[in-house]
Amino acid sequence: MxxxxxxxxxxxxxxxxxxxxxxxxxxxxxxxxxxxxxxxxxxxxxxxxxxxxxxxxxxxxxxxxxxxxxxxxxxxxxxxxxxxxxxxxxxxxxxxxxxxxxxxxxxxxxxxxxxxxxxxxxxxxxxxxxxxxxxxxxxxxxxxxxxxxxxxxxxxxxxxxxxxxxxxxxxxxxxxxxxxxxxxxxxxxxxxxxxxxxxxxxxxxNPLFLANFQKTLLYLQETKNLADWAVAQFLEKALRQHGNEFHLDLYQLNAMPAPRAILYYWLKSYGFTAWDDIYHLPEAESGKQIFAPDFVLLKNRTHLILYARHEVRQEVFTIEKTNLSVNFPIKLEFCSTSDISSDDANTIFVDADLLDYPLTLRTWQEGDQFHPFGMNGSKKLSKYFKDEKYSLTAKERQWLLCSGNKIVWVIGKRADDRFKITNNTKTKLKITFSE
Incomplete structure (x- = not known):
């Protein structure tokens, strides 16, 4: 063995x-x-x-x-x-x-x-x-x-x-x-x-039951991957964001062969449990709502609308040079350092002299670009999200640390190459994100 x-x-x-x-x-x-x-x-x-x-x-x-x-x-x-x-x-x-x-x-x-x-x-x-x-x-x-x-x-x-x-x-x-x-x-x-x-x-x-069972699981997983891909392609066309709301086109949903599977795929990460009610919502009267702890699903005349029950966070927060830590809306810590040996995804090291204060903390906006660490050139943040298989909710909740109009860090995911430590760096700044 x-x-x-x-x-x-x-x-x-x-x-x-x-x-x-x-x-x-x-x-x-x-x-x-x-x-x-x-x-x-x-x-x-x-x-x-x-x-x-x-x-x-x-x-x-x-x-x-x-x-x-x-x-x-x-x-x-x-x-x-x-x-x-x-x-x-x-x-x-x-x-x-x-x-x-x-x-x-x-x-x-x-x-x-x-x-x-x-x-x-x-x-x-x-x-x-x-x-x-x-x-x-x-x-x-x-x-x-x-x-x-x-x-x-x-x-x-x-x-x-x-x-x-x-x-x-x-x-x-x-x-x-x-x-x-x-x-x-x-x-x-x-x-x-x-x-x-x-x-x-x-x-x-069947003495080969376990071996055959593992083959079956492999086939099921491959079929699931195909189904997930197909649903993601559908949502790319039928789901639209309007401010803090997501609107799913009911005409396109009802034209699909498995609308219930699509609804489950879309909503499973939002905390809903009343699945039978959700599956019948497309045929319900306009105005009917289904509640999760943090979200509401509303039947409108031609759409299902998903939105947060309590929208509490602002769009932009500022961080002054004197701030050694930030506790809201997320936790960040800043300190000068000479040790840059960590490989933790929640920690980055940047050249402090390249930062323009105040820094800003915000969610992503259409048209955002950054220079992924270790890569030449820029990349649209929307393309990065797609490559990393972000859900729409994950994109909405992804925080960015910015210096002026430049992204310093897609927090917890990828630093920007423009602020990296080089042989010419005089002051090394350690930035840590605590979930």
Missing amino acids: INAFQNHISQQLPFLQTKKLIVAVSGGIDSMVLLELCQQLDWSIAVAHCNFSLRGLESDEDEIFVRDYCQERKIPFFLNRFNTAEFAEQIGMSIQMTARQLRYDWFETLRVREGYDYILTAHQADDVAETFLINLTRGTGWDGLTGIPQQNGVVVRPLLPFSRKEIENYAAEYLISWREDSSNAENYYQRNALRHEVLPVLKDM
């Missing part, structure tokens, strides 16, 4: 080999095998362990097991204990979903605080199949049928091509110890019932 794992990394995830990585380790067989593989490849790693305090002494023994393992091998170890059940009750969410939220929120906080690049989790091929079946029983669309992504931002899952059986065989061959979660044996949880009762039947029916 080590050779197959190394080949998979070389072909699909080569960037991991030179990065600082946090490995999420529960103590179970999957995460212990992943941890062993990372050591075999001599990666720069630390271990993060969550004690969710759900299984009493057993949870504490898992914590001790992982901590002692790391201490013996001098692997940096990070721990967080959660009162998961109490927090789940407070927010009205299931314990499993609460644990997931707590886990990933902490992983990201830890990654940023400690200066790591990626978070590795030990999801494998059987997990993907279980998740697919869970979503299938609940009713789902493309997003639920295309499986667990190999990479989601800074979260990477390098074991996805490998089955539970392959992982068990590797653990047995290399005498890897692990902790068995007693709750995994209980069919009370839907995932466990699928794991113990459904997947074995499917594998007995």
Whole structure:
């Protein structure tokens, strides 16, 4: 398995080999095998362990097991204990979903605080199949049928091509110890019932079930990509921005073969949940509204109109030379420095003498251009947004730091080459964005 794992990394995830990585380790067989593989490849790693305090002494023994393992091998170890059940009750969410939220929120906080690049989790091929079946029983669309992504931002899952059986065989061959979660044996949880009762039947029916299933997911993902592209092309023609509103032409929408899919694609990132109401909105009376926490969708006579419920931000904010930090509408910090070694996308270094004050902080305007760092010449910001696959909402919410009529930074994304540090720079300014 080590050779197959190394080949998979070389072909699909080569960037991991030179990065600082946090490995999420529960103590179970999957995460212990992943941890062993990372050591075999001599990666720069630390271990993060969550004690969710759900299984009493057993949870504490898992914590001790992982901590002692790391201490013996001098692997940096990070721990967080959660009162998961109490927090789940407070927010009205299931314990499993609460644990997931707590886990990933902490992983990201830890990654940023400690200066790591990626978070590795030990999801494998059987997990993907279980998740697919869970979503299938609940009713789902493309997003639920295309499986667990190999990479989601800074979260990477390098074991996805490998089955539970392959992982068990590797653990047995290399005498890897692990902790068995007693709750995994209980069919009370839907995932466990699928794991113990459904997947074995499917594998007995066809020993190549997992391999064929992964092929199916690939085909589904490719079809989803095609559908997403087609919807994006349609929205490019039928959706127009008027000030802070977006207007979707109903005549063009109704002429499409799958208007519901288009509405879902357009609105899924805005926080709407009343999908049946949204799907019937094109036929509703003019003036009917559907609400999300931050947005309103209005049926007008010939259009659906999307707008923010509370428009609070101004268009332009000024930053004086004396300002060392800005807290609204976003957080920026400014300081002189001699160290320009950071490769964080939320930090840039500029030649301070090239800046004209006051600086301005604003959203994009039609016709904006900048000189992307590392490139010759200028590029329209609208073309940059298109190349980077910005949604209309993302474009609206993208902040720009400007000096006069020049863009210094597409904040959090790309600096402007005209303000870069050179051998002639006398004063180096560090600018940091905090989300």
